Amino acid sequence: MWPWEHLAFAYVLYSLTTNVVFRTSPSARETIAVAVGSQLPDLIDKPLAWTIGITDGGYSIGHSIFVAPFVCLAVYAVAVRRGERVLSGAFALAYLSHPIADMLSQLFRGRAVDLRTVLWPITSPPATSHGGFLDHFALYFFRYVHQLLTSGLTVQIAFQSLLGLAVLALWLFDGAPIAADAWRLLRAQRHR
Template structure:
């Protein structure tokens, strides 16, 4: 999945939880925890493999189901000290959703179940690609854009566009967390 797809999936999950269980929309702080949790596995693993060359693939330490509980417990401990355990819950839900959608990507017609992406150090998916972080990002982005432009409006593209509109709509209905907080902060600064 692309970073924005991981974020969208995680945000929808947390928004549904917040609205159904807590009876309110996600706060800006919770949305930030969702952003961080939904991106952390790739922010750790992709540079380690593609730039530094410490690991073989972009699915290692950050994607490991053996490391994820330790990371989530550390986040919980930090959030508990601030008496805001919901931040840890938002982070853990987003982190877990990233791992789940890397095992199986529901947005891709060609996706198949691949648990190897979360079994590091016992197992990892094979890799045959080389180059740095920018090389990989550009290669995958060009492939993605090419697929969108040359394939026409396939059911997969229509689904992705529809889901994108739905997620942005949900975010707006939730009060545009993070953006609304930034706007209020800026407006307060300008008045002062």
């Protein structure tokens, strides 16, 4: 999945959770925690495999169900020390949503779910040999654009479109976190 898809999926999950369970919308800080958590598995694994060559593929340490609890506990410990426990919850939900979204993406593409993407260090998917980080990005990006332009309406494209609309609607319903805060800050700066 692409970074914006992971962010959208995580934001929908977090927004629905906070609105239904806690009857409150995500704050700007919670939204930032969701953004960081939703991207971290790829920010760990893709450079380790595609740039540095420490791991074989783009699914290893960051996507591992064995590593995730330690990452979430470390974030929780830092958040508790700062008096921001709610941010650790936002981060953890987003971080854990990442590998789930990757597996759902496999299903939507008509493939079987490859559990090797989350079972590092026991097993990992086969290594890719598309070159460095930019080579991988270009290959996947042009393949994605080609699919969008030539495949018509697929389950994956329909899901992505609905997810995009749901995220926009939820974000507006939530009061446009981050953007609303930035707007208020700009207005306050002007009135000084």
